[in-house]
Amino acid sequence: MAQSQTEGRFDVHQHVTDQIIAAMEKGAGNWQMPWHRSGHALTRPKNIASGNAYRGINILALWVAAEANGYSHGLWGTYKQWQEKGAQVRKGERSSVIVFYREIETAREDDPSETETRLFARASRVFNAAQVDGFTLPAGELEPAEDNTHAIDAADAFAAATGAHIEIGGSMACYRPGPDAIAMPERRLFTGSATSSPTEAWYSTLLHELTHWSGAEHRLARDLSGRFGSDSYAMEELVAELGAAFLCAELGITAAPRPDHAAYLAHWLKVLKADKKAIFTAASAASRAADYLGSLGGEKERMAA
Known part of the structure; x- marks a missing residue:
């Protein structure tokens, strides 16, 4: 069975958990949790390069980041991914952290002759469409509809x-x-x-x-x-x-x-x-x-x- 570890000194599990806890505590007075959104309808965050929606903890992490910074769109990408789209992250913009896992085969501690798959959690830093210049959102992209x-x-x-x-x-x-x-x-x-x-x-x-x-x-x-x-x-x-x-x-x-x-x-x-x-x-x-x-x-x- 795969085991999960954090790779490197940066503790991505603790960082993301702390961000979510802070958002939950902030909204506690009026039952507003990080999976609600004031002012804009929630959409699944998507990656600008692949067009795929983020999954699991990354959905929640990016919702928290969007609410904290007032981003109304759900398109995200790394610095390099935005550059590949002909856009440029503005100087001074701060990234948001997401998590991805990679599998590594390692020797089992109880039997070094056998191997096991370990999942190593790594942090990736992404920027919202609102943080870049030179990119035009497609018409209607991720905008909430008035008539539902x-x-x-x-x-x-x-x-x-x-x-x-x-x-x-x-x-x-x-x-x-x-x-x-x-x-x-x-x-x-x-x-x-x-x-x-x-x-x-x-x-x-x-x-x-x-x-x-x-x-x-x-x-x-x-x-x-x-x-x-x-x-x-x-x-x-x-x-x-x-x-x-x-x-x-x-x-x-x-x-x-x-x-x-x-x-x-x-x-x-x-x-x-x-x-x-x-x-x-x-x-x-x-x-x-x-x-x-x-x-x-x-x-x-x-x-x-």
Whole structure:
């Protein structure tokens, strides 16, 4: 099994974790977490060279950097990548840190005659499109749409394609492992927030519960047995929140802040401060959940809509 280590003196795990903790603590008073965005809709950050969306912890790290610096676009690249596009990073601009891993074969400590694969975490420094000169964003690139009717249609198709059993009614949204069902209150009971509509709040919550649903034993087999108030329960909630945020960004829906963050925030901060890799684990699990849900047909339906 691959093991993970940090390469070099710069502790990229600690650096990224500290940035995320600071953002979480800053937004604690109004339930604004780093996966929400004031003033701009969130999109998945993309790399300027490959055109691919970033994954896992790098999504969250770049969302935090964008919010801290007021960047409204989600295109990022290294200094060299921007140069290759004919653009120039402005003098004095500060980079943002992302993480990538490379595999190295090393001798096993318990048996030097055998080898094992180790993953070494390395930091890469990237710049946002707002930090460069000589680059023109393509028309409409990463700009939020004013009319999100298409996004809502896509979210309906996405949820339906998962095949999850969703029961509408009651006053509480939750995933119930026993009957393997999701309970969702009626849409009229959602009030939205300063940054999201009531309809977006409903879909944001549904995507949260679908992320929980993905963790069932016969699906991704995450541990869903933690009791309310425990660190394990709180971390599954963090996975669900991140998974919902990643999916909202893909579908063009604004993720709604949830008042119940207050019940989990202390646990999240406790775990993240004690374990510098905890947020990496949660973001990785959230990415796997989003990918899994998309693989059930939701992504195909969304692209066809």
